[in-house]
Amino acid sequence: MSGVEWEKALWKPLPFPDNYIPREAFLSSLRTNPNFQPYTYWTLVRLSGAITQHLATLFTFLAVYVLLKEGLLDSRLLIWVSIACFILGFAVWTALDCTIRAQVDHRARLVKATKSSILLFLALMSLSPVLGTLTAATSSDSIWALSAFLFFLNVILADYSARQPGLHVQERLTSVLSMNAAISSSVVLASRLSDDLSVFALILFAVQLFALFPLLRHRLQASQAAVQYLLTVSISILSLLLTISISHTVTTIFAAALLSVSFVAPGVLIWAQRFKNEIRGPWDVAVPKIN
Amino acid sequence: MHPTNIAMISDFFHPNVGGVENHIYMLSSYLIRRGHKVIVITHSHPPDRVGVRWLLPCLKVYYIPFPAIASSATLPNFFTFMPYFRNIVLREHISLIHAHASLSSLGHEGILHAHLFGIRTVFTDHSLFGFADAASILTNKLLAGTLRNVDAVICVSHTGRENTVLRGELYHQVGDDPKSIMVNDNVYVIPNTLVADQFQPDPDFVEPPGQITIVVLARLAYRKGIDLLVATAPRICEAFPQVKFRIGGDGPKLIELLQMREKYRLQDRIELLGPVRPTDVRSVLTKGSIFMNTSLTESFGIAMLEAACAGLYVVSTRVGGVPEILPQDMISFANPDADDVFRAIEEAVKIVSMGRHDPLRAHARVKSFYDWGAVTERTERVYDSVLKSESRSLQERMHRTMQLGLFAGPIYTTILIVECIFFLFLEHFWPREDIDYVTQHWDDRNLTKFDSGQADYMPSVAEAQDTSRPA
Numbered sequence: 001m002s003g004v005e006w007e008k009a010l011w012k013p014l015p016f017p018d019n020y021i022p023r024e025a026f027l028s029s030l031r032t033n034p035n036f037q038p039y040t041y042w043t044l045v046r047l048s049g050a051i052t053q054h055l056a057t058l059f060t061f062l063a064v065y066v067l068l069k070e071g072l073l074d075s076r077l078l079i080w081v082s083i084a085c086f087i088l089g090f091a092v093w094t095a096l097d098c099t100i101r102a103q104v105d106h107r108a109r110l111v112k113a114t115k116s117s118i119l120l121f122l123a124l125m126s127l128s129p130v131l132g133t134l135t136a137a138t139s140s141d142s143i144w145a146l147s148a149f150l151f152f153l154n155v156i157l158a159d160y161s162a163r164q165p166g167l168h169v170q171e172r173l174t175s176v177l178s179m180n181a182a183i184s185s186s187v188v189l190a191s192r193l194s195d196d197l198s199v200f201a202l203i204l205f206a207v208q209l210f211a212l213f214p215l216l217r218h219r220l221q222a223s224q225a226a227v228q229y230l231l232t233v234s235i236s237i238l239s240l241l242l243t244i245s246i247s248h249t250v251t252t253i254f255a256a257a258l259l260s261v262s263f264v265a266p267g268v269l270i271w272a273q274r275f276k277n278e279i280r281g282p283w284d285v286a287v288p289k290i291n
Numbered sequence: 292m293h294p295t296n297i298a299m300i301s302d303f304f305h306p307n308v309g310g311v312e313n314h315i316y317m318l319s320s321y322l323i324r325r326g327h328k329v330i331v332i333t334h335s336h337p338p339d340r341v342g343v344r345w346l347l348p349c350l351k352v353y354y355i356p357f358p359a360i361a362s363s364a365t366l367p368n369f370f371t372f373m374p375y376f377r378n379i380v381l382r383e384h385i386s387l388i389h390a391h392a393s394l395s396s397l398g399h400e401g402i403l404h405a406h407l408f409g410i411r412t413v414f415t416d417h418s419l420f421g422f423a424d425a426a427s428i429l430t431n432k433l434l435a436g437t438l439r440n441v442d443a444v445i446c447v448s449h450t451g452r453e454n455t456v457l458r459g460e461l462y463h464q465v466g467d468d469p470k471s472i473m474v475n476d477n478v479y480v481i482p483n484t485l486v487a488d489q490f491q492p493d494p495d496f497v498e499p500p501g502q503i504t505i506v507v508l509a510r511l512a513y514r515k516g517i518d519l520l521v522a523t524a525p526r527i528c529e530a531f532p533q534v535k536f537r538i539g540g541d542g543p544k545l546i547e548l549l550q551m552r553e554k555y556r557l558q559d560r561i562e563l564l565g566p567v568r569p570t571d572v573r574s575v576l577t578k579g580s581i582f583m584n585t586s587l588t589e590s591f592g593i594a595m596l597e598a599a600c601a602g603l604y605v606v607s608t609r610v611g612g613v614p615e616i617l618p619q620d621m622i623s624f625a626n627p628d629a630d631d632v633f634r635a636i637e638e639a640v641k642i643v644s645m646g647r648h649d650p651l652r653a654h655a656r657v658k659s660f661y662d663w664g665a666v667t668e669r670t671e672r673v674y675d676s677v678l679k680s681e682s683r684s685l686q687e688r689m690h691r692t693m694q695l696g697l698f699a700g701p702i703y704t705t706i707l708i709v710e711c712i713f714f715l716f717l718e719h720f721w722p723r724e725d726i727d728y729v730t731q732h733w734d735d736r737n738l739t740k741f742d743s744g745q746a747d748y749m750p751s752v753a754e755a756q757d758t759s760r761p762a
Contacts, residue, residue: 008449010482010615011660018479018669023465026474027453283419283454285514286587286610289628290522 031280039273044266046225049232050160052262053217056235057209058151058182059254063242064205065189068198072245075201082204086117089208089216096219120207128200135191143188150185154178154210163218175214182210232262292675294326298380298388302364302395304333304352306340308569310593311392311417314483319350321667328732330383332376334358334365334397349733353379355397367396367433369403369706370713376404377717382728387674389413393420393455394430399437403706406440406688407714411677414438415445416455417483419590419611431458436695436703440688442677443477445670447591448612452480460695479673482616483591484666485600487658492602492650493577503643504535505636506579506603508567508594509586511542516585516608521547522629523585525555527636534640535560539567539575576601580643583636587627589613595622600657602650606639608632621653685711 004015006022067073090113094106135143159175186206190199220227236258243251299319303311319329335341335354344352355375357365380388388405390398393416402412414437421427438444438459446452452474456462462472498504505527509515521544527534538548538561545563552561567575576582582598584607592613595605605622607613614624623642625635642648683691692707693700 008615009618010448010480010612011617018481018673019474019476021449021452021474023473027457027472029450030453030457279422279457281453281457282450283588283590283611284421286516286608286627288516288519288522288585288587289626289630290518291629 027281029282033276033278034280036276036278039266039270041266041270044269045262046228048262048266049228050162050217050221052232052258053235054155054158054160054214055258055261056232056239057213058155059239059258060235060242061186061206061209063239063246065186065202066246067242068202069193070246075195075198078201078205079197082201082208085208086212089212093216093219096223121204124203124207125200128196128203131187131203132191132193132196132199135188140192143192147185147189150181150188154182154185157181158214159218161218162221179211179214182206186210292671294328295387295674295678296328296383296385297322297330297674298383298385298401299329299331299391300333300388300395300398300401301331301391302334302359302397303392304331305346306336307363310483310591314415314417315391316346316350317484317486317663318667318670320348321663322671323348323350325667325671328383330379330385332379332397332401334363345733351383351732357397362394364394365396367399369400370710372397372400373404373710373713374717374721376401377408377714377721378726380405380408380410381723382726384729385410387411387413387678389415389674391415392417393434393458394418399433402437402441404710404714406682406685407711409682411442411680411682412440413443413445413673413677414441415447416451416459417447417590419451419454419588420458422457432696432699434458435460436692436699439691439695439703440683441477442680442682443479443673445479445481445673447481447483448615449480450612450615451590452478477677479669481666481669481673482661483593483596484661484663485593485596486663487600487654487661490573490576490597490600490654490657492654494651496577498580501533502535503531503533503581503640504537504579505581505583506576506598507536507538507540507583507585508572508575508598509540509584511540511544511548513544514587515542515544516587516627517542517544517547519585519608519627519629519632520583521551523632523636524561525551525557526629526633528555528557528560530633530637531640533644535562537562537564537575537579539564541566572597573601576603579603580648581606581636581639584608584613585627585632586610586613592616596657596661600654600661602653604639604643604648604653606632606635618656621656 006014006016006020006025008025064073064078068075068078094109155178157174157178159172159178183206186203190202190206193199193202217231220231240251240255240258243254299315301311301315303309304315305312315331319331322329329350331350331352333352333354334357336359337356341354341356344354346352353375355372357372360366379385385408388401388410390401390412391414392398398414402414405412420431422431434455435458438461444455444459444461446455456474456478461475461478463475465471465473507520509517511517520538524536528536536557548561548563552558552563564575576598580603582595582603582605584592584595584598584605586592586608587610589611592607592611595607595613596616599605599617599621605617607622607624608627609624610627623635623639625631689704689707692703695703
């Protein structure tokens with residue numbers, strides 16, 4: 001046996017038994033964690049901002065709903081706030097467009113946006129009597145459970161990724177499902193309200209928060225970190241301020257949730273990264289490089 | 292080695308066509324020639340292929356009535372195979388089972404049940420799997436559970452062995468460092484092989500002067516790297532006016548090939564043959580000079596071996612076990628990258644057009660490397676060492692199974708215990724006396740007496756016929 005080197009070749013008759021392999025040759029081509037990139041804490045905190053923002057909008061919505069239901073908030077005020085939010089959001093959106101490319105027909109877009117928003121406004125208004133009595137035959141307990149489930153679905157499936165400006169991306173199925181879950185949940189919640197105007201106000205507000213705000217959020221996420229932090233902090237504070245007038249226990253829970261998502265979860269992820277053990281070797285399906 | 296009664300178990304067998312199917316058939320027929328008794332157990336293919344059938348040369352096949360769920364694999368369910376298995380191995384006096392393919396649940400179940408009958412187990416893994424996606428994690432855990440108590444494992448290439456060892460947890464720790472591991476002694480590498488005589492180069496075939504034909508023969512699917520072919524073929528055609536393509540095979544990527552041909556107006560340069568039957572493979576191969584393979588993963592690469600044997604110069608991507616199968620001067624390697632594939636083809640065209648590749652010499656060399664007789668002998672040696680080794684007690688089995696992991700361990704131990712109870716139940720309600728034992732088996736001598744003209748019969752899947760003789 002001496003003199004003949006063991007080789008990783010099947011065609012060559014070698015004087016070794018079939019179960020032989022030299023110590024150093026075994027798994028010589030194995031690589032562990034080839035694309036390992038250690039996370040840094042503050043980057044993760046910044047990236048978790050999207051989730052915090054989403055949770056905070058959800059909490060804001062719930063607080064507004066309770067205030068509306070208890071009669072502590074005037075539905076007319078809510079409608080005006082929604083309209084103001086819409087105009088503000090549209091202005092920010094247009095401003096963002098201006099920063100990347102000039103050749104957008106602002107006039108035509110403005111006309112189109114106004115037209116569709118008026119259409120939605122009127123449609124919601126005419127539907128609100130129907131929506132208000134939609135679940136009259138269902139007990140309130142079922143409604144709370146259903147809406148909790150739907151909001152849970154919304155949080156799980158939401159699209160938290162940043163969107164590069166100028167790039168048109170196909171909406172993913174999960175993010176569409178997420179939005180639908182949130183809107184359905186607000187509809188079933190709204191059906192518990194007493195008058196048609198509150199129903200209308202709540203659903204209008206839900207459309208602002210769950211359909212339009214995520215679009216803006218994706219755009220803002222791609223912009224500067226300062227904007228990101230400012231937005232996260234302001235929405236979180238807003239949601240907590242609204243909740244504190246209702247219940248101190250709930251406020252504590254909300255605050256704990258927001259803090260753990262922003263500060264504890266990134267730490268846990270960094271701690272868990274030490275257990276990462278990715279195995280790569282010649283058996284992996286190669287990725288073809290085509291130019 | 293003493294004549295032994297061996298059962299091959301796999302979900303993948305004739306009438307399906309493929310690498311595993313062919314391997315089982317060829318290995319069985321060579322083992323029969325060496326005096327062993329071999330049967331095959333697989334699932335049925337209704338409506339025609341059910342019950343017990345015979346294939347030449349006297350290979351008995353049991354088709355178990357289990358439905359296939361996907362790609363001809365049956366549902367893994369751990370127990371339902373036992374009644375059939377018990378009857379078959381007892382009546383056939385089996386002393387060793389050889390399971391094939393890691394996605395074959397029949398094979399896994401056979402390995403799990405065999406210890407109840409004092410039968411020894413060998414497992415052959417034919418393919419490579421990753422570790423990253425959810426499906427791999429699940430199937431790898433299933434494999435680890437099955438291979439916990441197997442007596443020997445055979446892999447078809449060194450790369451395949453590393454892969455199987457990691458997937459099936461067939462290693463032990465060396466020294467104190469948990470990262471320093473070494474493969475267990477019962478894991479063998481025995482290459483797949485081919486019948487060289489079935490891939491004779493065509494001595495009459497001469498390419499028209501100034502023409503070089505590149506043959507591609509593959510399932511037209513993503514894993515076979517058809518994207519690379521689509522990307523490089525127009526460039527090759529543009530750079531070498533003498534090159535023609537002959538592409539055989541069918542699959543989801545056929546449309547992309549057709550579109551590419553249309554877009555670059557290469558209808559007279561690229562010939563698409565459609566699906567090629569196994570019997571026609573040689574005639575397709577021998578009409579070319581270069582064989583191009585762009586697979587993204589390959590455990591062994593039998594297609595390249597067949598092409599090299601038929602006298603073609605091979606160009607392949609450097610993936611999986613491919614670098615091990617042929618010496619450097621018979622094959623050009625490329626990285627899975629369009630530019631590098633183009634470079635490798637350029638190299639191959641140069642070698643072939645300068646006449647530096649001799650088809651007949653290539654055939655003779657492949658014939659000297661790969662031979663079913665040698666492979667069967669090596670497999671026999673594995674069987675022999677398995678039969679001579681000490682078998683594990685039930686207690687040891689349970690102990691080893693518990694070490695599988697926090698969750699998998701108790702689950703597999705429960706399966707093991709329920710399996711033993713089920714076995715006792717079967718023993719009680721279907722006593723061994725009632726089994727219809729096989730007393731006479733058709734073997735080579737028997738057949739020779741029957742028809743002496745068939746004595747030099749050369750087995751091959753293509754010519755396998757059924758004789759619907761009852762068992």
